[in-house]
Amino acid sequence: MKEKSRTRQNVILLILVLALVIAPFIVAKNGAFGGSDDQGTAQIKKFDPGYKPWAHPLWTPPSGEIESLLFTVQGSIGTGIMAYIIGNAHGKRTAKKQLNDSDATSSTNNK
Amino acid sequence: MLKSNNKSWLRFSLLAIAFALYFTIGTPQDAHAMHIMEGMLPPMWCVFWFAVSAPFFIYGLYRMRKIVNSKEQNAKVMLALCGAFVFVLSSLKMPSVTGSSSHPTGVGLGTVMFGPGVLAVLGVIVLLFQALLLAHGGLTTLGANEFSMTIVGPIVGFLVWKLCRALKVNKSVSLFLCAMFADWSTYVTTSFQLGVVYPDPHGGVFGAVVKFLSIYAVTQIPLAIAEGLLTVIVYNLILNNDLWKESALS
Known part of the structure; x- marks a missing residue:
């Protein structure tokens, strides 16, 4: 599969994911969405x-705000690592392409 | 050109069928699905699940060593990315058509790239983070949650992947199905784990499993589909940026 068709596929898939996330609010209007x-x-x-539960969490986030903070931290750590790896590779690839292109033009100029 | 158009149409219609099924099955009801909470399994069962999970974890460490020392290009970087993917997906609490929320697991990507073994190690990092900082899941139930999310999930996903590849199913579709079933089987396992310990006073173990399935597994269906789609998106990004050769996957 070529690069462009993968990108196109990704756009379609992303739209489907969005649809899946939004649909519940329409289908289950009265849902509590309690997690x-x-x-x-x-x-x-x-x-x-x-x-009777015989063990309790060592530490519980003192409020919903703190809990969502920690969940966001968890997601951000993961997203940061992924964005770094993919972004880094993307930059390397672009640089390599540019180098190849300039090599190609300079070699034709020499002729 | 025509051939690839046909293929994408086939993919599109398959997705349309999946969506139709999703709306038929997903009738609104109140349910919440996630890991087994701290202290909710009797001590004997906690010990049991730790004992069952331990060998898989040790094998996971062995696999991890092998991957880190391997000469495969970008192996370490990709392992980090697979771990990060589990981190992200298990932090996303998403709404389901059942009117409740749950989160995906993110183990499918690593399973396809490195095999199911190493996920036992990657997954436990996430489970510990959530048990210690978020009061989500628990230390006593770590063995049980480890078993469902990082052992059964990846193994089921891996079998689905191998089966699809043997049937010459397109790689993107195979990956989608692998991630989806890995996610879903995690919550099916949780239902069994709870049903065995807490049988229904009237329906017995079977009745309880059905009840827990209706809570955990049904909510998870749309999330499992979303997880499958997200996994393919990230995998496409990996291939587009030359991080991994498509041929590295059998």
């Missing part, structure tokens, strides 16, 4: 009302 494991935990309590 976390609360529902699974609630189901456990239904099946086994006597169960």
Whole structure:
């Protein structure tokens, strides 16, 4: 597959991802969109009302804001690494291409 | 030219069918899906899952050493990228048609590039980060979550990938299916892990598994599809920038 067709494919895929993320708000208008494991935990309590969690998190983010901060940090670390690697490779590739191009023109000029 | 057009149309119609299925299956209901929380598995089960996961983790370390020392071009860089991808995807809590949220796992990319073994190590970094800093998942349930996300997920994804390649399915589609099933099987595993420990008083283990599946696995369907698409996007970027040769994948 050629570079351009991959880029085109990526644009289409990105639009599909966006559609998948937006669709729930239209399909499940009244959804609470609560995250976390609360529902699974609630189901456990239904099946086994006597169960008491025997361990608790060592540290819990003091507020929703701090929790979203840490989630963002997690995502940013990952995105940073990926952007660096891909951006670096992209730059290298462009530089190599330019070098090849200038080599080609200079060699024709010499003739 | 005509041939490639035909192929992209085939891909497009397959996606359209997938979307149609997604809207039919995904009836709104209230459910939340993620890892097993701290203290929610009895001590014996915690020990059991740690014991099961440990050999896979050790094999993962061995695989990692091999990759880091390998002469394959960009191997180390790509390993870092696969780890970073897991980091990003598991931080994205996304909405689902069931009216609740969950997050993808991101293990498909590394599975296809390096095989399923090394994901046990990459994944545990993320699980520890979330257990220690976000009160998400837990240390006592680390073994169980490790088993579902970084062992079963990648192995299922790898089998799907190998099967697709054997059937000569296009690489992008194979990668999409690999990532999707790796993600989805993680949450199916979680449902079984919980169903075995907390049987339904009326329906028994089977009834409980069905109930947990309705919470975890159904919510995950659209997210698994999104994860599959995102994995192909990143893989295309990798190929476009000469970071990895397409021929390196069998």
